[in-house]
Amino acid sequence: MPAIVFILNIMKTITGIFSQKATNFVRNFFKCGVAGWCLEVVFTSFHSLILRDFTMMAHTSLLMFPVYGMGALLGPVGDLVDRWVDEPLAMFLQYADRHAVLVKLLRHGFLFMVLIFLMEYMSGSMFRVFGICPWDYTGCPTNIDGLIRLDFAPFWFMTGLFLEKITQKAPDESL
Secondary structure (H helix, E strand, O other): OHHHHHHHHHHHHHHHHHHHHHHHHHHHHHHHHHHHHHHHHHHHHHHHHHOOOOOOOOOOOOOHHHHHHHHHHHHHHHHHHHHHHHHHHHOOOOOOHHHHHHHHHHHHHHHHHHHHHHHHHHHHHHHHHOOOOOOOOOOOOOEEOOOEEHHHHHHHHHHHHHHHHHHOOOOOOOO
């Protein structure tokens, strides 16, 4: 009988962990989706201003919500890379705290930039198959297949760090 109680307690603990992770992911998915929409509205509004449209008309697409929502995966991927990179290097390198923070910031920024480019390319390719791609960068000199623009790299670098920041759990957050 004690073995059954023990197994049930283990199953309850595992289920609770997965349930909490799923809840956190869904919450972060919505945070990133809304943040992405807002950033796109601000970005396209300023683009309108540059084109001398003083109404600063902006636009986005409902299709972009799940694309931006996938930003919820950036933090966990960054943590995974940190464990993979930092643990072996800890034996050999003794960074001062400020250098470790800078190295992590740069590593995450570049990683997130590449992942965002990859997501933009893959989602754009999928949307194109169905004839519903909301963007086309064909006329831009730094485009790749009209789906991504390499000159957006600094923007994606900063956006990735921003999405990681808004999805981090606060120290006193219970869920």
